[in-house]
Amino acid sequence: MAEHSVTMERTLRKLLSEKKYATLRDILVTMNPADIAAIFDELEEDRLPLLFRLLPKELAADTFVEMEPDAQELLIRGFSDSELKEVINELFVDDAVDIVEEMPANVVRRILSQADPEMRKSINEILRYPENSAGSIMTTEYVSLRPKMTIEEAITRIRRTGFDKETIYTCYVTKDRTLVGVVTVKDLLLAEDDEATIETIMIPNVISVNTHDDQEEVAQMFSKYNFLALPVVDTEQRLVGIITFDDAMDVMEEEATEDIEKMAAIIPSEKPYMSMTPFEIWKKRIPWLMLLMVSATFTGMIISHFEDKLANLVILTAFIPMLMDTAGNSGSQASVTVIRGLSLNELEFGDIFSIIWKEIRVAVLCGLALAGACFLKIYLIDGLLLKSFTGLPAGINMFLVIGVICLTLAVTVLFAKIVGCVLPLVAKKLGFDPAVMASPFITTIVDALSLLVYFALASAFLPI
């Protein structure tokens, strides 16, 4: 894909510098808007407007939508008022809203002044909905039918009004603006009797979302029901817009990326990595690094507190990283599993006891396997091969030391798995984001826990 577009870019550049505009246009019209946009994003600032103007009206608008905000802004600044008017009014409302949200205030003013009154009204309406709500990602261009229409009338209506609708395949049946049913073009086309009324073939129990529902829930409904589009209603069940599957896909991808970033202690950003400055990236990464660094004070305090015991048996220090890392890995395995399950609605807070019980059994299996392997590894490698245990203080038996290490391992794996699965569930219950509350903290919490267990067991079993 990428290789292909590099070759294509070179061809287009060559044609452009040779001023072969007719050929350029002939090539561009055969291409998909997303591919054209990918090439345009790479062009120099002075060449872009020239090439863009070669596109026919509809293709120009479709390509414009797919471009990066920087390139869009550049183009808008170069457009005459009539060019801007043409592009803006060719857009679907939800795409226009996406663009408006990315642009600086003076560009937004120009866009709105050139939009048709109806378009301007729709844009302003959608902009009023809270960020990440169903209302903010919907479009107002849908096909609506009346219950008493015949199928033939409905098809005529679709043929007459369908041009500027985001989808014509799912049509919504309304009565006094209230959503009363849904009918697909497939149903209309395959119906036996053209004179039957819409209300006889529509599905009356319409699954819909509310304008204020979270976009993540909306995306989950698409993946559950496999709908092409979902209607958006207000609190009085009046139809105000629709969301189409392509927007739901974008949301799914966005939300998965956000979860991944949060789990890695990064504040999510909507800008792609390559177009962020190092300072912008720094601002997304430093808060968690700072917080986690400061919270590591506790682990430092624990070690300081047991400093004298460590000084008596320095070999114990060598196993601290292994114990902390293994516990940390065990904990994040559990937390990440639960966080993803919550995101996909596969798990909920009510499952907490069965999850804990499952994790305890997993932890016992993991703990036993790890402790066993650890015993062998330390005995064979550290003990026999590296002779790390020679010169132990009098009265301290090598096997006792290894035993304390392995027991610590088993116990901390158990603690880590329990903390790992409980933390995201509790965060969710308290209304916090599980990914952000649970994942970055797991390591710090589990570090402290493993040190406490380690020193407690060492003090109990070893004469130090």
Add this chain to the structure above:
Amino acid sequence: MAEHSVTMERTLRKLLSEKKYATLRDILVTMNPADIAAIFDELEEDRLPLLFRLLPKELAADTFVEMEPDAQELLIRGFSDSELKEVINELFVDDAVDIVEEMPANVVRRILSQADPEMRKSINEILRYPENSAGSIMTTEYVSLRPKMTIEEAITRIRRTGFDKETIYTCYVTKDRTLVGVVTVKDLLLAEDDEATIETIMIPNVISVNTHDDQEEVAQMFSKYNFLALPVVDTEQRLVGIITFDDAMDVMEEEATEDIEKMAAIIPSEKPYMSMTPFEIWKKRIPWLMLLMVSATFTGMIISHFEDKLANLVILTAFIPMLMDTAGNSGSQASVTVIRGLSLNELEFGDIFSIIWKEIRVAVLCGLALAGACFLKIYLIDGLLLKSFTGLPAGINMFLVIGVICLTLAVTVLFAKIVGCVLPLVAKKLGFDPAVMASPFITTIVDALSLLVYFALASAFLPI
């Protein structure tokens, strides 16, 4: 959603125990198959077949598809041959394949023996494609048109053959089985002249995928182009099937979950968490835990090597967890960002130098900020408040010790960010999965690096 289905389940149970089958059926037919399936999954084994038999034929098949494999198997085992035949032949081929893939061999034999010859042929064909390939997720039920047909003939053909097609909205134009164009029902319905031929309105440059393309690439194409369906062709450009957006959504979700699991050192599983036994979960988690535990031997060896120096200045030990964790967090921020960028095709190996350069600048910013904050924190909290630095050996200045710690922090953050961004890119280049190769190893590599830097700087600047 979940609340709602609990109430619904209770109502249905009550009606079932009162044997009010007509009422039950009336309720079930108003519901969406995915919602019915969610309730059926929770039913006891003996009630399920009874309730399932109440569903009308088409709804029964749609519900069957949405159910969990365990419940599907239970139903199939209870079906008579004619019941099985009815359900199987009502399914879309790709759904039938998904079910066949989950069932034990004897159930598969029964399914295939009851399938229509054409369905059996299609299932067997799709089963031959490698797992996770485009061929393995496609369906063979699409609408194909001829280039010379008129629009009216095309619409008639769709009306006649559309019933059992997975989608009728995107139609593929073939000539001697070769894919030559694509046309949507929207284009057909909105066309001005019914007598125009398909070849005059079709888009001839069809974007298609090959049967052997990876399903992840296919999902990426859906999210890039916003298609409803993508045609699948063989090496001779012959159309063999289509993939619809709903399958692409499932793939996107699945792949995101897989990436998240791999980053958390879990071997991905296709089974949902709640239906896995503790032993199955253990098998997915223990390999990485073992490997990472054993690889922590290196960190242990490094500490053992510097044991004498640590014994001279035990306070150094207290800062090991903070240094390792901060470096680990910094590294995984970079690696996770790059891994996700690779998954979404936003980054590629060719970007390696600009990525490294960007990460170096981010690392310098992070390193300076962290070192500065760390200096203040240690001086104020550990120095003045906790008095951890009283009783330092003669000739060792507190500020020098703090300086070594902060310098280590800055240097390891730099190393961690570079390792974090390079490792996934190199893994990808070498044909390994970046998520699995890079993420779990980051901590271990960065742990070792930070200890080496720590002890090297301590040896250089402190008289120990």
